Amino acid sequence: MADGAVTNGSADQTHTASQRYLSTRGDDSGMSFEQVVLKGLASDGGLYIPEEIPTVTNWQDWKDLSYVDLAFNVLSLYISPSEIPPEDLKDIIRRSYTTFRSDEVTPLIQLQGNIHLLELFHGPTFAFKDVALQFLGNLFEYFLVRRNEGKTGRDRYHLTVVGATSGDTGSAAIYGLRGKKDVSVFMLHPKGRVSPIQELQMTTVLDANVHNLAVTGNFDNCQDIVKALFADPDINSSHKLGAVNSINWARILAQTVYYFYSYFSLARQQPDTFKIGDKVRFSVPSGNFGDILAGYFAHRMGLPVDKFVIATNENDILDRFWKTGRYEKKPTYGSAAAGGLPEDGVKAHEDGVKETLSPAMDILVSSNFERLLWFLAYEFASSAGMDDEWNKKQAGQEVSSWLRDLKVKGGFGPVYKDVLEAARRTFESERVSDQETLDTIRSLYREVGYVLDPHTAVGVEAARRSAARAGAHVPIISLSTAHPAKFAGAVTLALKDEEGFEFDAKVLPPEFVGLDQKEKRVREVENDWTVVREVVKTEVEEELKGER
Numbered sequence: 001m002a003d004g005a006v007t008n009g010s011a012d013q014t015h016t017a018s019q020r021y022l023s024t025r026g027d028d029s030g031m032s033f034e035q036v037v038l039k040g041l042a043s044d045g046g047l048y049i050p051e052e053i054p055t056v057t058n059w060q061d062w063k064d065l066s067y068v069d070l071a072f073n074v075l076s077l078y079i080s081p082s083e084i085p086p087e088d089l090k091d092i093i094r095r096s097y098t099t100f101r102s103d104e105v106t107p108l109i110q111l112q113g114n115i116h117l118l119e120l121f122h123g124p125t126f127a128f129k130d131v132a133l134q135f136l137g138n139l140f141e142y143f144l145v146r147r148n149e150g151k152t153g154r155d156r157y158h159l160t161v162v163g164a165t166s167g168d169t170g171s172a173a174i175y176g177l178r179g180k181k182d183v184s185v186f187m188l189h190p191k192g193r194v195s196p197i198q199e200l201q202m203t204t205v206l207d208a209n210v211h212n213l214a215v216t217g218n219f220d221n222c223q224d225i226v227k228a229l230f231a232d233p234d235i236n237s238s239h240k241l242g243a244v245n246s247i248n249w250a251r252i253l254a255q256t257v258y259y260f261y262s263y264f265s266l267a268r269q270q271p272d273t274f275k276i277g278d279k280v281r282f283s284v285p286s287g288n289f290g291d292i293l294a295g296y297f298a299h300r301m302g303l304p305v306d307k308f309v310i311a312t313n314e315n316d317i318l319d320r321f322w323k324t325g326r327y328e329k330k331p332t333y334g335s336a337a338a339g340g341l342p343e344d345g346v347k348a349h350e351d352g353v354k355e356t357l358s359p360a361m362d363i364l365v366s367s368n369f370e371r372l373l374w375f376l377a378y379e380f381a382s383s384a385g386m387d388d389e390w391n392k393k394q395a396g397q398e399v400s401s402w403l404r405d406l407k408v409k410g411g412f413g414p415v416y417k418d419v420l421e422a423a424r425r426t427f428e429s430e431r432v433s434d435q436e437t438l439d440t441i442r443s444l445y446r447e448v449g450y451v452l453d454p455h456t457a458v459g460v461e462a463a464r465r466s467a468a469r470a471g472a473h474v475p476i477i478s479l480s481t482a483h484p485a486k487f488a489g490a491v492t493l494a495l496k497d498e499e500g501f502e503f504d505a506k507v508l509p510p511e512f513v514g515l516d517q518k519e520k521r522v523r524e525v526e527n528d529w530t531v532v533r534e535v536v537k538t539e540v541e542e543e544l545k546g547e548r
C-alpha cells in the first residue's frame with residue numbers, strides 16, 4: 001500500500017476477500033491489513049474482521065511444518081503479498097519467535113489421561129500474549145520504517161499505542177515495543193488489581209517510549225478509556241492511535257496458528273489413537289474472548305474441532321450468555337450469583353467485577369465477543385436467501401443494535417433462538433469458582449506433579465468437566481495461558497501445605513529474581529478519559545523533545 005494516512009477503501013484487486021476487512025458495525029469495508037493493524041478500532045467503534053474466512057482444503061499438508069513455516073502459511077491467507085512481500089513476512093515471523101525459550105514455541109504436553117496442555121508461556125513475559133505481541137511489535141516496526149523512509153522530524157509517522165491491561169497484555173506489549181522507533185506505548189492497568197510480578201514486569205521497563213498508567217478503577221474502566229480515546233477524533237488523528245489489545249485483528253490472527261500447531265503436535269504424539277482428521281476439543285480460559293476466537297477462526301478454516309470450551313472464572317458474563325442467551329454486565333437470572341453477590345469469599349466490587357484468583361480474567365465485558373456475534377448474525381441473516389451484501393449489512397445492523405443496548409441498558413438479549421443454537425453448536429461454557437481453581441491446582445500437583453497457574457487451572461477444570469461429557473475418544477487440548485510464577489499468591493495458597501513444595505525452588509524462573517529491586521516508573525491517573533488524554537499528549541510531547 002502506498003504511504004499516507006490510514007483511510008478507507010484502498011485494498012485493491014490484489015487482495016482476496018480474506019485479505020480485505022470490514023467493521024462489525026457496518027461502516028468500514030474494503031480495508032487492507034496494514035490499515036486495520038494501524039487503526040486498531042474501526043471509525044464506527046466496531047472491530048475489524050476479514051470479509052471472508054478462507055476454507056483451507058489442504059490444511060493437512062501443514063502437519064510437519066515448523067511453527068514459523070506454519071505461521072507463514074496461515075498468515076499469508078490474510079495478508080496480501082502486495083502489502084507485505086512473502087520474504088518480508090517470513091522474516092517478521094521468524095524474528096518474532098526467536099525470542100521464545102522453546103524451539104517449538106508452543107509445546108504440547110500430555111497432562112493427564114486425554115487432557116493435554118498447550119503451554120503458551122515460553123515467550124519473554126511468560127504469558128500467551130507474547131505469541132501475538134512479539135509479532136505485532138515487529139509488524140508495527142515494519143510498517144513504520146516503510147512509511148518513514150526519507151522523512152525527518154514531525155513529518156515522521158509516529159504511532160501512539162494505547163492499551164488496557166489486567167496484567168499480561170501490558171507486559172507483553174511493552175516487551176514487544178520497548179525501544180522501537182516512532183512508537184510510544186501507554187499501558188493502562190487497574191491500580192492494585194494486577195499481581196505483584198505483573199506490575200513489576202511492566203513498571204521496571206524504563207525505555208523512554210514506555211509509559212505505565214495506574215488507573216484508579218477496574219480493567220473495564222481502562223478498556224473504556226482506551227475506546228473513548230479511539231472515538232475522539234482530536235487525539236486519534238493528531239496522535240495516530242494504535243491498539244495492542246485483542247481489538248487489534250493482528251492479535252487474533254497470530255493466535256490462530258497455535259490451534260493448528262497443537263493439533264498436529266497431538267497427532268505426532270499419539271499416533272495410535274489420534275489421526276489427522278479426528279476431532280479435538282479445546283478448553284480456553286477466557287476473559288476478553290480473543291484467545292478462543294482465534295480458535296474459532298482455525299476451525300472455520302478447516303480444523304476439525306468437536307467443541308470449544310469457554311472457561312470463565314466468577315466473572316461469568318460469557319458463561320451466562322451460553323446458558324441463557326442474555327449478555328448482561330450484571331446477572332439478572334436465579335443462582336447464587338444474582339446481583340453479583342460474593343461467593344466462596346470472593347470480593348465483589350460495587351461495579352460488579354469480582355476480584356478472583358485469576359485476575360487477568362476479571363472482566364465484565366468481553367470485547368471480542370462482538371466479532372463472534374457478527375458471524376452469528378451473518379449466518380442468521382444468510383438463511384433469509386438474500387444476497388451477500390444484504391447479509392453483511394444486516395449483520396452489521398444487528399451487532400450495532402446489540403452493542404447499543406449493552407452500552408445504554410447494560411445488556412441485551414435473549415438473542416434469537418437460531419443465533420443461540422448456532423453459538424452452542426460450536427461452543428460450550430463452564431464457570432469455575434476460586435475454590436475449584438485452588439482444588440484443581442492442588443489435585444494436579446498431587447496427581448502428576450505439575451504446577452498450574454490459576455487461569456490455566458480454570459481451563460483444566462472446565463476441560464475435566466467437558467471430558468466427562470465428551471467421552472474418552474475425544475482428546476482435549478487445554479490452553480495454558482500463563483506461567484505459575486506470575487501468580488505466586490494463588491499458587492502458594494493452593495500448595496503451601498503440600499509436602500516438599502517450595503515456590504522459589506519449584507516455580508520461580510531466574511528471570512523474575514530481583515525484579516522487585518529494580519527502579520520503577522508508573523504514573524497514577526484518575527478514571528477519566530479526558531485526564532488520560534492530556535497525560536498522553538504531554539508525555540508524547542516530552543518523549544519527542546528528548547528524541548529530536
Ligand SMILES: Cc1ncc(COP(=O)(O)O)c(C=O)c1O
Pocket residue numbers: 127167168169246285286287288289290291292360361455456481482
Ligand atoms: C493468563 C491469562 N489467561 C486468560 C486470559 C483470557 O484471555 P482472553 O482475554 O483472550 O479471553 C488472559 C487475558 O486476556 C490472561 O492474561
Ligand SMILES: N[C@@H](CCOP(=O)(O)O)C(=O)O
Pocket residue numbers: 164165166167168169170244245246247287288290360361367
Ligand atoms: N487479560 C488481559 C486483558 C486484556 O485483554 P486483551 O487480550 O484484549 O489484550 C490482560 O492480561 O491484560
